Structure formats: C-alpha cells, structure tokens
Amino acid sequence: MRTLRSLLCTTWLAWLAACGPGTGGTGSGETSSLDLDVFGASASSVCASPLGSALSCADTPASAGSGGTAATTDGTLAVHFTDSANGGEVHVVIDGNTLRLEARCSGLRFVGDWGIAGSGDARFFGSFGSFDTPATTPATLAVEAVPGRSDAVQVTLRHADGRPLLGPLILLRVAAVVTAPAVCR
Numbered sequence: 358m359r360t361l362r363s364l365l366c367t368t369w370l371a372w373l374a375a376c377g378p379g380t381g382g383t384g385s386g387e388t389s390s391l392d393l394d395v396f397g398a399s400a401s402s403v404c405a406s407p408l409g410s411a412l413s414c415a416d417t418p419a420s421a422g423s424g425g426t427a428a429t430t431d432g433t434l435a436v437h438f439t440d441s442a443n444g445g446e447v448h449v450v451i452d453g454n455t456l457r458l459e460a461r462c463s464g465l466r467f468v469g470d471w472g473i474a475g476s477g478d479a480r481f482f483g484s485f486g487s488f489d490t491p492a493t494t495p496a497t498l499a500v501e502a503v504p505g506r507s508d509a510v511q512v513t514l515r516h517a518d519g520r521p522l523l524g525p526l527i528l529l530r531v532a533a534v535v536t537a538p539a540v541c542r
Contacts, residue, residue: 395495396482396517398472403432403454406471406479411502411510411530412436412451432471438510438528439535446539449512449528456481456498458514460523462541464488467514469498485514485522496522503527 393400404414412433432453439445446462458467469483480499486492495517503509513524 392483392495393470393472396472396474396497398474398478398482400454401471401473401479403451403471408500408502408510409433411507437531437533437535438512439531440526440528441540445528445535446541447512447523447526447528448535449510450534451500456483456500458498458512458523459488461539463523465514465523466492467496467498468492469496485516 403409404412413436414433432455433451435450435452438449438451440447447458447460449456449458454471456467456469456471458465460466464487465485466488467481467483467485469481471479472482473479474482480497482497483495484492485494485496497515497517499513499515501511503511508530509527510530511525511527513526514522516522
C-alpha cells in the first residue's frame with residue numbers, strides 16, 4: 358500500500374511539473390482548446406478577424422486549408438494591451454490565437470482561444486478563475502477594434518450564461534507586460 362501511495366504521489370508531482378513554465382505550457386497548467394467544444398465553436402485565426410488590424414499579423418497566410426477552403430494563419434505575434442500605460446489593473450496578451458487576461462486588483466484571470474460559434478459569433482472562448490484557483494469556469498471574451506484607433510481594443514468578459522464579469526473596457530496597446538504595481542481603487 359505504501360509503495361502504491363508513493364508511486365501515485367510521484368506521478369502526480371511529475372504531472373504538475375510538466376505543466377510549469379519553461380516546458381511550453383502556460384505555467385498554470387491551463388489550456389482553453391477544450392472550451393471551444395463547450396461553446397460549440399471552431400478554432401479560427403484571430404488575424405482573419407476585424408481585430409487583425411490591431412494585432413501583429415503577417416501579411417500573408419501561413420498555410421492554405423484543404424480542399425480550397427480559405428487560408429489560415431498561426432495567429433499574431435504577442436501583443437499586449439492594458440487599461441492604463443502606467444500600472445494598469447487589467448492586462449491582456451494575445452499570442453497566436455490565444456488570449457490571456459489578468460485583472461490584477463480583483464485577482465480575475467481568463468484564458469481563451471479565438472473561435473467562431475455556429476451562430477457566426479466570433480470571440481475568445483475559454484474559462485475564468487482567480488489567481489488562487491485554476492481557470493475552469495466557461496466564459497467568453499469579446500474583443501473589438503476601437504474605430505479610428507489602431508492602438509486600442511474594447512473587451513467584455515462574460516460568464517457562459519451571458520452575465521458580465523468585466524467590462525466593457527477600452528485597453529491601449531503597450532510594448533510589453535506592465536510590471537509596475539496596479540493602481541487599485
């Protein structure tokens with residue numbers, strides 16, 4: 358019995374370590390691709406969306422879909438947005454077709470992948486949680502380009518049942534992750 362318990366503990370610890378930073382993961386062990394299925398959405402390129410002009414997308418698609426379907430890309434290079442250029446509370450990074458949001462004062466975090474639901478609804482489909490718990494509750498994040506501004510987006514985070522969790526907020530593009538302490542009110 359003791360050997361079995363030791364084996365299970367060792368396996369569990371190895372599994373946790375495999376999800377840590379530096380192994381190609383997010384460092385949190387979270388993935389959001391399964392959340393696309395929860396919402397009945399299909400993965401899509403964020404660069405092909407109206408939001409593409411606010412991102413760092415290549416001018417040409419990386420590959421063409423099979424059977425003559427529309428071309429797709431791998432998504433954007435990492436792009437950062439925050440609610441204030443100086444110590445913002447909300448920080449968003451879009452990398453590839455995945456978005457990560459952190460609301461630093463409230464401890465809210467969201468991870469999602471860009472997709473299109475059967476109704477044609479395009480947004481990030483994922484899940485939210487707190488800094489202390491994994492992001493496992495299904496949610497969606499709508500991101501829209503702000504008319505006339507290539508350096509700003511508007512975001513609205515909603516629970517799977519449609520209840521608003523955060524926003525709408527206007528976020529400005531910044532060069533990198535904001536590391537200064539957040540200005541919490």
